[in-house]
Amino acid sequence: MIDKSTRRDFLKRSAAVATGAMILPQIIPSTAMGMGGKLPPSDRIVMGAIGVGSQGTGNMRTFLEHVKEVQFAAVCDVDSKHADNAKKLVDETNKNTDCRTYGDYREFLEKEKLDAVCIALPDHWHGLIYTAAANKKLDIYGEKPLARTIYDGRAIVSAAKKNNIVWQTGSWQRSGENFRKAVELVRNGRIGxxxxxxxxxxxxxxxxxxPPVMEVPAELNWEMWLGPAPKVPFRGISHWNWRWILDYSGGQLTDWAGHHIDIAQWGLGMxxxxxxxxxxxxxxxxEGLYNVPVEYDFNCKYANGIELRVANSSQLPKKWGGATWFGEKGWINVDRGRLVASDPKILDEVIGENEFHTYKTPTNHWGNFLDCVKSREETIAPVEIAHRSISVxxxxxxxxxxxxxIQWDPVKEEVIGNTIASxxxxxxxxxxWNLPTI
Amino acid sequence: MRKQYLLVLVFAGLVALFNACKMGAEYKALIVTGQNNHNWKASSPILKQVLEQTGLFSADIATSPDNKGDMNTFEPNFSKYDVVVIDYNGKSWSDKTKKAFVDYVSNGGGVVIYHAGDNSFPEWKEYNEIIGLGGWGNRSQKDGPYVYYTNDKMVIDTAAGRGGSHGKRQEFEIRIRNSEHPITKGLPSRWMHGSDECYSELRGPAKNMEILATAMSQKNAGGSGRHEPMLMTISYGKGRIFHTVLGHADAGGGPALECAGFIVTFQRGAEWAASGKVTQKIPYDFPNAAGVSLRAGFKELTLEEDLAKIVNYDITKSTKYFVDLQSRIRNEATTPEALQKFEKLMIKILEDKAATDDAKKLILHEISWMGSDLSIPVINELAKNPQLKDEADFALARLQPAK
Known part of the structure; x- marks a missing residue:
């Protein structure tokens, strides 16, 4: 294994050669470091994973498919069964038994010499682990929402910027054709x-x-799972279902903000x-253990007067999911598997060469991350945008x-004139637990 | 001295009486009952209670003769009232009474059709137009179509078959279909209803009828497997009709009537039928998709009652009292003074030696954002308790952030 800094420099150099003169992320040629695997195996991106439950394993599987570019070295999870299953996947790909497993991310970050890490954790852990990994100068593929609080989110952005890392958020809709098309139509005035x-x-x-208090399963380090969150007895709610408890998540609202609010703000240029x-x-x-809102409906005003309403879709007039922009000349709605407009002809509009184009990813969302690890360019879902999406x-x-x-100053990121809301x-x-000061 | 005191008391009493008379209730309601295959002796007084609880209604009960009695003697003076509630399913009224009722509605009278009220009078054409949909009493395709929801769309189905059925009693989810109507505006779009009969396969003329809410009549409970109408409005002449199929009564009421969702939609529906508008606020204990909300005594708890329950907080039993306190803070603490009123009440719980640690943890978490310097001494005190240190530190970190 060559020294990490040398390998990273090499990656940068080869990317520069491969892509020629790169001006803007929007115009990366599709030949740029595609999945062709131009690097010899020893120069593959060495990755690890922290949090290998359902989403983390899904991300890791996708990266493992890029076998010519990526080599996984280690995995970390507070649930040893998760870690063992992930190791099995890695070992099968690597055709050896070398993948190391950890239960404590601090030890993982201390011992492993990695280029990049993919992280998928309950939101209450994002602040600590994203900043710790960034401070180790690892490039990060991190799951949305960026953080449980705006304060944590800003700390993560600062750590990522200070350490000059490449960051990709798991807001994969950004790499989806329908979503990009909707955003381009909206941004180029097709609905006025x-x-x-x-x-x-x-x-x-x-x-x-x-549920009653129960014995913690032998494979789960409950104290470490809770981490900075309040200490509570184990009632069988941990993996995946953490999203229904405010100590760990804001519920469907924050779970999905990194998708549809993200797309909505993209369309607004906000x-x-x-x-x-x-x-x-x-x-x-x-009643019960779950305490996130089961319904929510709030309105946001932007400085330019545009209003954004966010609600569980059953409260909306058409009960549509996704983002719907209403313009002076019509509307466009985009959701997973749906792109519709007030007039279907709007969708046939061609976006001219000199108009606004979204970032084009020559591969998929995960491939875009790997491309950027090599090119050092900004990804399609960079950390600042992830922060702004979840902030809403x-x-x-x-x-x-x-x-x-709430009156909000989006520049200073301060609540205006309201101590309790602040x-x-x-x-x-x-x-x-304490968030490291940047 | 004593005499003077007595005089003051008498005077105060007179003033109170005067005010009560002067303010009075805005609307007069008549609950028509006396025959029903349901427990009308339980339901009618409860309906009267919940109507009067709003402060908007004074309610009379008109009890018919029993089914062996002379129906000609039953002549309620409908025209005196703003809203007539039908808790009746029995023998036909006299032609005179029927005509008086139809005239009352045609001329703009309000009606609430309650549960088995829609079983009555299968043969009476005007009545069926007033209720929109009905069940049992040999109702069939001759009486009109089925009306229900499939894939979020209303279906009018003229297929042959019986009118009226229900599966076994259970809790079920109500889905609001029109959240812009005054009766349903602001309610959660889905909420759990206390164990009840889920009426299904109702049929009727369904003219000038709007469905406000439906519920899935569960196949596995013997239901129709369709989203059946639960709350409806109908217009007849100048009259407004609110039709709720909810509220099957046990002796003493039972969960269908204790359901805050039933009570509140009944109260709102009655106000709308009487006036065309709804001025009542949605109470804090309204149920939502996470679970039913039953009111012991059919009354919403007061703040004091909530606080008394929170002191003994146990996560398995009494989360709702705390959640309702949170709702009160959100809705009522719109000024610093109001906020401080709540803070002082919460400090009392923190200082209460009899309050559970779990109660104090909840209060510490809440006070962390809405508290002030007033709370600091007691929080510092609680921080010495190892059981409460984490939550006390949490509150202090928010209330006294490091500069």
């Missing part, structure tokens, strides 16, 4: 000046009741900014929690 946007998201989080006023209402379970969801959460209309920009960590 945009007046308002609706984002319809799923609801959920019903009916688990309050993907690196945010709204200035937020107000809304949530409906909360009155988190500001909605704050408005619903307080019942107040407090909700953070969730203090349980000791001994």
């Amino acid at each position: 000046k945009i007046i308002r946007v609706e984002v319809g998201l799923p609801d959920g989080g019903r009916g688990v009741g309050t 993907e690196r900014s945010g709204p200035v006023e937020i107000s809304g209402k949530g409906v909360y379970p009155r 969801g988190l500001l909605g959460e704050i408005a619903m929690t307080t019942g107040q209309k 407090r909700l920009l953070t969730r203090p960590y349980r000791q001994p």
Whole structure:
């Protein structure tokens, strides 16, 4: 194994050669470091994975398919069964038994010499582990939503920028043809000046009741799973279902903000900014362990007057999921498997050469990350945008929690004139956990 | 001294009485009952109670003779009322009474058809137009189509078959189909209803009828397997009709009537039928998709009652009292003074030696964002308790952020 810094320099050089003069990410030629595997095996990107439950394993499988470019060396999970299963997958691909497993990310980051890491964890762990990996100068494929709080999100962005790492968020809709087409039609005025946007998201989080306290399974390090979140007895709710408990997640709202709100802001050209006023209402379970809103509906105003309504789709007039932009000349709705417009002819419009084009990924979302690890270019879902996408969801959460209309400064990222709402920009960590100061 | 005190009391009493008379209830309601294959003796007083609870209604109960009695003697004066609630399923009324009822509705009277009220009078054409859909009493295709929802679309189905059925009683989810109507505006779009009969396969003229909410009549519980109408509005002449199929009564009421969702939609529907508008706020205990909300005594708890329950908080039993406190804070604490009122009440719980640790943890979490310096001393005190240190630190970190 060659020294890490040397290999990274080599990767950069070969990318520069392969792509020629790169000016803007939008015009990376499709030949650029495609999946052709121009690098010899020893110069593959050495990756590890932290969090290898359902989503983490899914991401890892996709990266493993890029066998000519990627070599996995180690996996880490607080559930040893997850780690063992992931190791098995890696070993099968590598045709050896060398993949190392860890239960503590600190040891994993300390011992492993990696180029990049893919991370898929409950939201309450994002702040600590994303910043720790960034501070180790690892390139990161990190799952959305970027963070559980706006404070954590900004810390992650700062760490990523300071360490000059390549970051790709798991907001894979950005790499989807329908979504990019919708955004291009909207940004190029095909439905006229945009007046308002609706984002319809799923609801959920019903009916688990309050399961009894039970013995923690031998494979699960419950204390480490909780990490900075409040210490609570184990009631059988951990993997995947963490998303229904506010200590770990904001529910479907924050789970999906990194998808449809992300797309909506992209269409508005607001993907690196945010709204200035937020107000809304949530409906909360009155019994049971789950406490995320089962319904939510909030309105955001941007400085240019455009309004964005975010709600579980059953509350919206057409009950549509996805993003719907309403312009002076028509509307466009995009969701997974659907792209429709007020007039179908709008969808046949060709975007001219000199008009706005979205970032084109020559491969898929995961391939785009690998390309950028080599080219050092920005990915299609960079960290700042991930932060701004989830910020909208988190500001909605704050408005619903307080019942107040929130005034927001998207430049300074401060709540204006409202001390109590400002407090909700953070969730203090349980000791001994602390976010490293940047 | 004593005499003076008594005088003051008498005077205060008179003032109160005067105010009560002057303010009065805005609308007069008449609950028509007396014969029913259902427990009308339980339901009618409860309906009266929940109507009067709103402060909008004064309600009378008109009890018919029993089914051996002379129906000619049953002549309620409908025209005196703003809304007539039908909790009746029995012998036909006299032609005179029927005409009086139809005239009352045609001239703009409000009606609430409650549960088996839609079983009545299968032969009476105008009544069936007023209820929109009905069941049993040999209703069939001759009485009109089935109306239900499939794939979020209303279906009018003229297929032959019986009118009226229900599967076994259970809790079921109500789905709002029109959230813009005054009765349903602002309600959760899905909510769990207390164990009840889920009426299905109703048929009728369904003229000038709008479905506000449906429920899936579960096949595995013996139901139709369709999204059946649960809440409807109908217009007849100038009259407004609200039709709720919910609320099967046991002795003492039972879960269908204790359901805050039933009570609140009944109250809102009655106000709308009486006036065409709804001024009532949606209460904090309205159910949602996460579970039913039953009211002991058919009343919403007061803040004091919620707080008394929170003191003994146990996650398996009493989360709702805390959630309702959170809702009160969101909705009522719109000024710093109002917020501080809640903070002081919460500090009392933190100081209460009898309050459970779990209760204090919840309060610490909530006070972390809405509290002030007032809370700091008691939180510092609780931070010395190893059981509460983490939550106390959490609250302090938010209330006193490091500069």
